Amino acid sequence: MEDQTTVAPLYPGIFPPPDADDSDAPYPKAPLNLTLGFDLETFQIPLEELMPSKKVPDGVMTTRKFKQIVSSIREIGLIEPLSVIKPDPEAAGFLLLDGNLRVLALKELGQDTAPCLIAKDFETYTYNHRINRLSTVQEHYMLRRAIDKGVSKERLARAFDVNLSTINRRVNLLHGICPRAVELLQDHQFAPDVTRHLRKMKAARQIEAVELMIAANTITAAHADALLKATPPEQRTDYNPPKPEEPKGDPLEQIVKLEREMSQVQEKYKHAEENYGSELLNLVVAKGYLKKLMENAAVRSYVARHAPEIQEQFETVLNTVSMEEAVDQAEWNERTAMGETAVDARKRTGDIHDDRAADDGE
Secondary structure, three states, X not given: XXXXXXXXXXXXXXXXXXOOOOOOOOOOOOOOOOOOOEEEEEEEEEHHHEEOOOOOOOOHHHOHHHHHHHHHHHHHOOOOOEEEEOOOOOOOOEEEEEOHHHHHHHHHOOOOEEEEEEEOOOOOHHHHHOOOOOOHHHHHHHHHHHXXXXXXXXXXXXXXXXXXXXXXXXXXXXXXXXXXXXXXXXXXXXXXXXXXXXXXXXXXXXXXXHHHHHHHXXXXXXHHHHHXXXXXXXXXXXXXXXXXXXXXXXXXXXXXXXXXXXXXXXXXXXXXXXXXXXXXXXXXXXXXXXXXXXXXXXXXXXXXXXXXXXXXXXHHHHHOOOHHHXXXXXXXXXXXXXXXOHHHHHHHHHHHHHHHHHHHHO
């Protein structure tokens, strides 16, 4: 057998050390010399024989905590027995060490007796000051386990004296939360609204937000909401990127319309291609004739006085070398005409009148 001499007793002095010739492990073989804090039996004691050890604050029966105790006892009964002690063996009655609110709840529910554990020492410190509170995640697991075993949500709501929506929020507390964030929140208490905000973040941002809240020691809904608002859009689950605008109307009709327009353009192109040579020849002849016409000083002077806009177009035709240049010049003239102010138009009209007056004077 392996040597167990390195195993030291947790509480030295509780049992005597083993003999030298004892080859077994140094574990106790006889009952430990310990004093039990309570009798092993649970007694049903009338409530009228229980005396409070402290004064209950006024208005405690209207608090939420007291109402939850009443609802829990009404729904599933008293889970933890009362702790009492008999201060005087000769006198009647017992002194409450722990359970003053439960006694009031039992009286409100019309109970006459209560299960009690009789203590052997007058000590009230441990009962309420050495409690290991359940974390919020552990409460979630507890509720899920109860529901899986067949307990209805309605009964849980009655037992805890809360709304059914509160039970649903507790049951769905970790829905949409990544495992690493759950692990970080395992031992902390927080409101269910914290996970409601975390649920709108992606996994990496959830972990980062939980670490920031733990570092600041403020795991609250307000802090989680602030971190959510500071989260970039691409790290949020509720962010939808803008979609490209879809064409209005029926796509099939638009395709048919586009095909019809393309066919018309092709027909016009073929027609222009067929008539290009003859039209170009006509333009060359017309340009030559116009050139000779404008070289006549009398004609040029007459056109300039009576139709200056026609003279401007004639000059454009004479100075044009290619069709592209003609198109560009026409667009530029159109923009210039649109941008011309009324003052310029009146000024130009006045110049024309002056020229006509000069002609009349001649």
